Amino acid sequence: MKKISMPLVFGLAMLVFLGAIVVAEGSLKDPAVIPDAVFFGIPFAGLGIALLSAYRGFKLSKRRSEGYRRMRPYLGAVLLLTILPMLLLNDRYRGDYDPLAERVAPDGTSVHSISWSKQGTRYVERLNNRFDVEITEAQYREIMGKHQRALMGVLVVFAGLGFWMSVATLVLERRGLQDGS
Numbered sequence: 380m381k382k383i384s385m386p387l388v389f390g391l392a393m394l395v396f397l398g399a400i401v402v403a404e405g406s407l408k409d410p411a412v413i414p415d416a417v418f419f420g421i422p423f424a425g426l427g428i429a430l431l432s433a434y435r436g437f438k439l440s441k442r443r444s445e446g447y448r449r450m451r452p453y454l455g456a457v458l459l460l461t462i463l464p465m466l467l468l469n470d471r472y473r474g475d476y477d478p479l480a481e482r483v484a485p486d487g488t489s490v491h492s493i494s495w496s497k498q499g500t501r502y503v504e505r506l507n508n509r510f511d512v513e514i515t516e517a518q519y520r521e522i523m524g525k526h527q528r529a530l531m532g533v534l535v536v537f538a539g540l541g542f543w544m545s546v547a548t549l550v551l552e553r554r555g556l557q558d559g560s
Contacts, residue, residue: 385435385549392428392538392545395421399538403472403531412523421534428541436548453547460543465536472531485510495522 399421402413436450482490484506494505495514502519504512514522 385552389545389549392542395424396538396542399534403535406528406531412520413527422537425537425541429544432544432548457543457547461540465532468532
């Protein structure tokens with residue numbers, strides 16, 4: 380089996396990371412529903428790239444303990460560069476969206492849980508796990524777009540994890556080639 384080159388993995392990681400940023404920023408302009416393949420594909424791709432890169436980083440040396448020792452300084456930087464955007468972007472993508480704010484159920488109690496579903500041709504909002512309220516397709520799409528937008532930071536974080544891990548492994552690989560190991 381032929382080994383995948385780290386520059387190729389880095390290029391893929393960069394595409395996934397930039398794609399996540401484009402999707403997240405695009406959701407600010409138009410809170411449309413993002414297809415599930417994109418919404419779930421970006422985090423899975425980022426996680427897969429991160430795992431592949433970590434595996435390659437640890438395998439750079441003959442002994443496992445030496446690979447970990449060489450990779451350890453980079454892991455802290457990878458985690459910091461991955462978590463920092465999540466903290467900084469949380470409010471940007473979430474905004475003031477709170478689906479429970481000032482909502483009242485048909486029985487007059489305050490709403491403490493909401494779920495949305497499509498049942499055949501009907502769109503339903505379920506309040507407090509008891510009341511089904513029919514909504515229009517336009518309302519459903521708007522709600523789901525806002526709901527997904529609140530989770531855009533997750534896309535950026537997972538794509539960033541893959542990107543930064545591939546950067547760390549690429550740097551380690553290049554340093555290893557320069558050191559002659």
